[in-house]
Amino acid sequence: MAVRDGETQLRRMLPLRVQYADDVSKLTLLSEAEEIFEPVRLTACPVCHTVPVTTPAITEGRCGLCQTELPAESERGAPDVSVELAAAKARLAELTRWIEELEGGLPTLRTKAEQALAAEAAAAAEVDAATARAVTPFLGERDALARRRQGAAVVHERAATGLRLVASLRRRARDIERQDATIASLCEELAEAGQSPPDRSAVIGRISERFAELLADWRYPKLADAYVDERLVPHLRGQRYTAASSGGRTLIALAWQLAVFEVAWETNSSHPGFLLIDSPQRNLVDYPDAGAATIARVYHHLRRWLAGPGIGAQVIVADNAPPAVAEEDVIVRFSRRSDQPRTASSTTRQTDLPFR
Template sequence: MRAPKEPAANGAPQAMSIKDQADSASDIKQAASSRQGIRVLRLRLKGVDRDYEVDFRISKSDVARSVSVIAGAFSTGKSSVLEFIAYCLGASHHPQHPEILRKVRSALLEVELSGQPHVIERAVGEPSTAAFVRPGRLGEIEIPPMEKRPIKPAGDPASLSSLLLSYCGLEGVELKEAPTQPESGTDPLSFRELQWLCFMPNERLDDKNLLFESAHMKKLKLRQVVDVVFGVHDDKAVELGSRIKELETRLSRARSDYATTQAFIDEQELGTRIEVELIRDEAERASAETERALANLDSQVRAASTFATDLRTRHRDASRRAQQTAALLRDRETQLRRFVPLRAQYADDITKLTMLAEARMLFDPLQVKVCPACLTTLRGAPHIADGQCTLCTSEITAPTAEQTPASETRNGSTSATVAGSDGIMTEAKFDVSSELRATKARLAEITQYVEELDAELGRLRVAAEEAEVEEAELARAVDSATNEAVSPFLSQRDDLMQHRQTAAATLERARTAIKMFDSLDRRGATVTRLEASLKALRGELEQATMQPDRNDVIHRISERYASILTSWRYPKLEQAFVDTNLVPHMRGVSYTHASSGGRTLISLAWILAIFEIAWETGSAHPGFLMIDSPQKNLGQGGDRDADFADSVAVADFYKHLHDWLASPGAGAQILVVDNAPPASVENDIVVRFSRRADQPPYGLIEDEVS
């Protein structure tokens, strides 16, 4: 995601020619190839719909620029670029801006580890607990398998931190929890702590917390990190011996794994990787040719048998009719199986209801037909009417089962007393005669439907058999008509199918073999890396007696610190030095007494002095430095320091970077975020964010323009 170059201002250097860029890339690559460390090449954010990329390479090469400037307006994602780089290298968190959480799913960083290209990937959203690392570059067609490396614990030999530290010569280093106590416990050095010397964020430039004064343990650890980088920490020989012993154990195990894998591959008689890759390519070519031949053969078969189109149509129709008839037959048979038991159940219900009606006629407990007093024949059976007995006119409060009218009993009905919603007792009647008539009607309907189904089944069975016979006859007719035309192609198709199966089996074996070789290569790379680390540690151990004096290292850092401030024309420069606790001083007092603009320049000079001396002395620094907003309080942004805004030329900052990188710092890498860099560094700008929808790129997330 490289911004288009704008016309250079008067006095600004013109764009380098392609030849100059190529020569520069060659010089940088040659300088960096002999050094350990890390170089940042590309950052790619993989999004939901698209990717977002920032490229730090020299044009038309795979070489990192010595200076890369990310320019643009406020709140466009410039600082997020550096924060994502730190995240991919093991930092705990990534930028949490809403547009990033909406659009980005993972961050990929292409780096060179001691000259070898690698890609590191971490998930975006919730901070991931592991990174995935593979050799190679972004955009490669054939991607090697990814290796999962946990973020924590940092001391795990399989962690991302251990991998990165191994390319800086610091794998296995232990830091004391209490440096002043000989028997203090230790914690493994992590690359996240080493980033304190690789990344100067905006908030650290002027907040009086340059050396983490607000966190005592972190401050002590920073001093140890500097000592470890320069190789001047206490008990170095003992620590080196411990690291060598641990590496020897890991190297022995890695060699054993490599030998076991190699022996297994040899037993399989796979041949060499080149031979297997040739077999794979040939199998892929044969498979593609077979597929094309089969498609061509199918076309020929269809062309040679077009005369049978009518027969095929008739056969298709007959087949459809046969399927429909069979489905209808199955449906009717299913219905018959369900209705026959239902008919039997209704017949049984009729029998029960008939018995109930007859029993009530036979066993009616009371049949009063004449008045017991005068022997006059009663006009109707005694019953309860309006709360009174019609026979004796007695008041009845609640009818009972024994007081059921005889007339209702005789006609086959039964009444029961129930309470209504208003509390009044009413009689619920069950009419056996009505239920018996309804049941008989339903039984008659079911019987009629069953008889119709039974009659229809005979016709359907005959129709299904006829449809099946018709479909079979038409199928034979199609075969007979096309047999002579298609037969010459059948043997060809069988041969092609066999060839396809053979090619697929060969291709699968070749791919499996290549996976085995990839596994062997990964183990071989681990052995090589451990051997190189062990060799370097043994060399350090031999020179341990010539360990550089810490005071001499601090003195050199202090001199470089003062020299840098002088080149930047720091006003009233006096008594500028770095003490033995690494605290920068100006005018004889700690940097915390300087103004905001002064603290910015002091912090920049301090981090650059450590970086430059580490690089020039071949110390264990990763070899890259990221600086966020070097113009803070110096003329850009909100709070300006009047003492420095007029007297300090920002161009001097960049001039110093170019001068140093051109000679003693050749091969090192510096990345700078700057809102408005001077015209003199126009050629170093890798991207310029505009924060304007009509001038892309708007920001890091280019399509978030509102």
């Protein structure tokens, strides 16, 4: 510690001694020169810029240029820096003496430091020799534990890497399964695209048959000549559906929607997989007895079809007053109350319903 402190102080004080020596040299030069700045020599007239024939000088105590009487040279005197010079020399001498003493004592400090290190090494060797028989078994066990710990860390890292690889393989296997399913679906679509498209007239004919069957099943009054034309517009009694009453148009619209959806589902044609029916009892309230019976037949048909040819499809019905036959299939009721906006059915499971 003492050697390091002495060397550090020596490195810091040497530049300071050089600075003091430079200050002493500058002050000594100033005291010998007796002036800080060299007098300005006139080379041209400051008014007309003409070069004078003779250089102005101080003659008989007067300035040769402005004729101003000047004090005697003894009165002007040179700058006195004796005090600063003496102080700088004293500090330089003191610093030099301190550095010489420090440089002289460093070899002794280094020798003592080397001797202390040697004594420390010898003491350590004696301690090792005295405790070798008692400590060596524990040191060996410590080294063995360290090796086992290192081995366990390697095994753990290898296992973690293996788990990451397994997870990556499983993820890629799932990706492959999805790709296989996509390829199979695309192959089916390609095979279907290669086949001849279905006959439009046959499809419309099947929809017309289903349309008429539904109206007959619901006991539509005075049912006659029910069909769907080539533009998929429903007709009844030889007229467009717009000529029917408001309640009749509601039943015609229901039959037309269900006919299109059911034929599309049964023929595996393009469809969204579900059908949304809003307010099937609209305009039927004018005939409460006949309307209630008819809407009950509509719900009976939905349950029958969804349990048979339409299994897997989904029909969502939004009805203000569903009949008793559909009570078990109610999923949620809206109460029109802000404190209790809706209530869910507690007796029916959503996944078990053919329609909602």
